[in-house]
Amino acid sequence: MTTVKIGGVPEHFNLAWYLTLKDGEYKQENINLRWEDYPGGTGAMSEALRTGEIDMAVILTEGIIKDIAEGNPSKVVQIFVETPLIWGVHVAAGSEFKSIEDLKGKRCAISRFGSGSHLMAYINAENHGWDLDTDLNFEVIQDLEGAVKALSNGDADYFMWEKFMTKPIVDSGVFRRIDNCPTPWPCFVIAVRDEFLKANENVVKIVLEIINNTTIDFKEIPSIDRMIANRYELQLEDVQEWLSLTEWSQSHLKAATVKEVQEKLMKLDILTEQKPYSEIVKNI
Known part of the structure; x- marks a missing residue:
């Protein structure tokens, strides 16, 4: 076998x-x-x-x-x-961020460098005309559980992950989804x-x-x-x-x-x- x-x-x-x-x-x-x-x-x-x-x-x-x-x-x-995969752009439910524009230059939580959450942050930034050198900052959080901690504790400002997997976290009032970003x-x-x-x-x-x-x-x-x-x-x-x-x-x-x-x-x-x-x- x-x-x-x-x-x-x-x-x-x-x-x-x-x-x-x-x-x-x-x-x-x-x-x-x-x-x-x-x-x-x-x-x-x-x-x-x-x-x-x-x-x-x-x-x-x-x-x-x-x-x-x-x-x-x-x-x-x-x-x-x-x-395509539909990535949700998430912030902590109680955060001050209301739109994608509010996230320009803020800290993006990613599972690791080279991951989908890392690459899609670039695609999201490009979609909105951001400067890829100055408007993207990253915090490595390993996984979804790490993202919940980072956003809840204020260690990162937003997080991109598949929108249906994160929906229970949105429904429970931990995350708020402010936009979607599908893969091309x-x-x-x-x-x-x-x-x-x-x-x-x-x-x-x-x-x-x-x-x-x-x-x-x-x-x-x-x-x-x-x-x-x-x-x-x-x-x-x-x-x-x-x-x-x-x-x-x-x-x-x-x-x-x-x-x-x-x-x-x-x-x-x-x-x-x-x-x-x-x-x-x-x-x-």
């Missing part, structure tokens, strides 16, 4: 992995798939791929493209979620370490086939909205809205998208050199 270590955020996007594991679908193919939650997100998973702590990751598109371009020995093998591209991809992919390409193909068979009909699973609401402690109506906005994918990442992401990161001065499509993506 081949062991495959895979990482992802403990969020509703990844419920399909839990369902296929629960049903023992990988074991039937002689694959021991071991899922690891990464609450720290993309930066933590990129590091885990680099060190060999995991073999595969379900990871934010812009984060892994940046990290591969900077030397992470991995490849993107498929898109996982086709639709498909939000999640599946990446695999080069060394593992070279030795186990057929195993990776089978893993992708199994997960794709579930995501292709994910929305048709009976009571899937209630299952998500219960498992992730979300309101049913929020889950239903999220499902209506979200499309999974079984397709390869296109060269045009890789180019667009790298060009955007170059423009934001958070990537110094573009890499060719073949060094970032392997279509298997």
Whole structure:
């Protein structure tokens, strides 16, 4: 039996992995798939791929493209979620900040440098015409729990995270969401370490086939909205809205998208050199 270590955020996007594991679908193919939650997100998973702590990751598109371009020995093998991620821009509920303009030059909480919360802060700043050198300041807070502490204690001023995951924190009166910032591209991809992919390409193909068979009909699973609401402690109506906005994918990442992401990161001065499509993506 081949062991495959895979990482992802403990969020509703990844419920399909839990369902296929629960049903023992990988074991039937002689694959021991071991899922690891990464609450720290993309930066933590990129590091885990680099060190060999995991073999595969379900990871934010812009984060892994940046990290591969900077030397992470991995490849993107498929898109996982086709639709953009909607990032909420959050402040402490009792703070004086009312609009995006109020946050110019303030301290942005990020899980770590190179993470999605870090990269999206740049995209949000660019969207509003800020000076990327002087209007962005960062406080590293590790994860969502760290962000709650930082904003509540006044150690940071705002925080960007997927809006439906943070909705319970908004509803409970800890955060206030003042705006949304969608990614300009498909939000999640599946990446695999080069060394593992070279030795186990057929195993990776089978893993992708199994997960794709579930995501292709994910929305048709009976009571899937209630299952998500219960498992992730979300309101049913929020889950239903999220499902209506979200499309999974079984397709390869296109060269045009890789180019667009790298060009955007170059423009934001958070990537110094573009890499060719073949060094970032392997279509298997």
